[in-house]
Amino acid sequence: MVFKSIVKNIILIFILFLFGQKLFAQQEPITKQTLEDLIEDIASNTDAEIDYSSLYDDLNYYLNNPLNINTATEEDLERLHILNDFQIKSLLDYIEKNGPMLSVYELQLVFGFSMDDILMILPFIQISDEQTEQAFKFKNAIKYGNHQVFLRGQEVLEEQVGYSPISDSALLENPNSRYLGSSYKMYTKYKYNYKDKIYWGFTAEKDPGEEFFEGNNSNGFDYYSAHVQINDVSVFKTITLGDYQAKFGQGLLLWSDMALGKTPYVLNIRKKAQGLRKYSSTNENVFMRGAGTTIAFKNAEFSVFYSKKQIDANIIDSVDNEVANVSSFQNSGYHAIPSQIVDKDAIGEQIIGGNISYNHKRFKIGITGLTYSYDASLLKDTTPENQFDFRGKENSNLSIDYQFGFWDFSFFGEEAVSENGGKAFLNGMLVNLAPQISLSAMHRYYEKNFQSNYGNAFAESSGNNNESGFYLGVEIHPIKHWKVTGYFDSYKFPWIKTGVDAPSEGYEWFVQTDFAASRNLNMYLRIKNEEKLVNQNAVSGIDELTSEKLLKLRFNINTKITDQVALKNRIETSKFTEDNLGSDYGYMIYQDVFYDLRKIPLSFNMRFAIFDTDSYAARIYAYESDILYAFSIPAYYSKGSRMYFNLKYTIHDFIDIWLRYSQTYYSDLDVISSGLNQINGNTKSEIKAQVRIKL
DSSP states (O other), X not given: OXXXXXXXXXXXXXXXXXXXXXXXXXXXXXXXXXXXXXXXXXXXXXXXXXXXXXXXXXXXXXXHSOEETXXXXXXXXXXXXXXXXXXXXXXXXXXXXXXXOSOGGGGGGSTXXXXXXXXXXXXXXXXXXXXXXXXXXXXXHHHHOEEEEEEEEEEEOSOOGGGSOOOHHHHHHOGGGSOSSOXXXXXXXXXXXXXXXXXXXXXXXXOTTOOSSBTTBTTSOSEEEEXXXXXXXXTEEEEEEEEEEEEXXXXXXXXXXXXXXXXXXXXXXXXXXXXXXXXXXXXXXXXXXXXXXXXXXXXXXXXXXXXXXXXXXXXXXXXXXXXXXXXXXXXXXXXXXXXXXXXXXXXXXXXXXXEEEEEOSSEEEEEEEEEEEEEEEEOOXXXXXXXXXXXXXXXXXEEEEXXXXXXXXXXEEEXXXXXXXXXXXXXXXXXXXXXXXXXXXXXXXXXXXXXXXXXXXXOSSSSSSSEEEEEEEEEEOOSTTEEEEEEEEEEEESSOBTTBOSOEXXXXXXXXXXXXXXXXXXXXXXXXXXXEEEEEEOTTSOEEEEXXXXXXXXXXXXXXXXXXXXXXEEEEEEEEEETTSOEEEEEEEEEEEEEXXXXXXXXXXXXXXXXXXXXXXXXXXXXXXXXXTOOBOOEEOSEEEEEEEEEEEEETTTEXXXXXEEEEEEXXXXXXXXXXXXXXXSEEEEEEEEEEEEO
């Protein structure tokens, strides 16, 4: 053992001599950029507005409370959202075999970790020889807990039709022709945490057009949320009260949060289930409201949860002032016009569920059960495409999930069934073929009659039904500083679906080459192509299927000029083609500038972009830097330019102030958007301001 220790220290000294200068030179790893790139890669595959607060929460927690690698569990490492399964297993095996790490530089000896990987996780980790944690004391929680208060306001500056003057007679004739409230959006949030032991807080939000301390919102905000979470108390691993999330298995039954799909992180296709966790975001639908707990006994865990809340729905009829039937559930969260207010909290929803899992060193297995019921029956108008959808007042689901590995293979999956007998299967594999080559593969088969109201598993379509597909991903490190990633996904829809009046199929492929020339210069080239079948409106009136193709090409370069100045440049093109109808083209070019002042606590970043697309179908999405806990991923379409700037100023380390201004100019439009959001003009401007108080 003494000889082993001596050899280990000699190796570390040698590494420090060779690479120490490089690592020390990276005084401020790019943490925010890493997180924003991850969010952009997720957002680029969906048109939905997704709240990424839970991802921010995980990484911000580790940013302020770095994870001790020497005592980290597999679950802790999964919460980083950065490491893939091979890296997590390799790191745990290295520590088990060689003992606690002595320095972050030792990460270079761990199989599967490149210098880029190490620099990426450095802000979130630490190396410590502490093996035991101090006993929890309530007085320490009161004294050393972290309190934060957020106050935010934002508004579109141009007048929108929904806020313009209208005569009383016209409003009486069509009450839904104007918003009831003001055009500004308000948000407030309070959050407290003591280490990873106790969390509590509340969130309140008023969307644009909603009333505030008047009319239907006499109590102020339209949406309120509160939560309490306590971890690791006796046998209780987690206790959640109020609003919380539930994430188990691979998401076939239950994943009330954002979900990673097809991204450049091709080896991160397995969902990292986190069980029960607090909810503090502003999406008014994807959460539970009630109580839940997870009890741990050695390798076994038992979770049980209960939720009861009111949800929005389109009312068909009522009996004795009680809603009897609804035609659909509403998920927008907006309550700004009378028809939306009528749907607000229309019916009650009750959910009861549980999970039993056994976590062995070599394998994991779990069983999840879920039942939900509603105060009124869901009665959809039956159409050919929706005839297998859920109807009625009650439903239940059951699934089994697993994960195991041996040698350089890792397997995972979930198999589920709904009350009506519909089934869904998802199975995947990761394998290390060589030190420089890793593969991921996944097969999914979701029957057309599988019903899961809270499912959010890997899929091409928005629901986990009527789909089968096979995904194959590869990551290659051919030579130093270079990385190549790619995936191919082939899918089929055995039954008809909205916009496709026959069984259809499609495929998508993606290739990205990354080059990290140095710690101050990195770039990538990305090509993504998708082809699928959709309806073509034929002259005869019969909808025939036609092939629809979308090809995108992107070149991105990040440059750090000095410790204070960084640049980001991107050019992206798109080509949308529908058979027999020609092609639409588009491009977008932007320049980002990031600047941190040293003498005063002020940071600044801005973007200027120009874009030109032949149609909305050739639109291009790009993530934008925003104020903390706000997310902006606009679609660039038509012809024009867009600019924004962000300012952040810190006062005495306990008050942060953000200011954001953005404007889009369309050179070929006289009217922007439509309906109540229509702007009669060719510019759209928005301003945001936020204050954070830390106590």
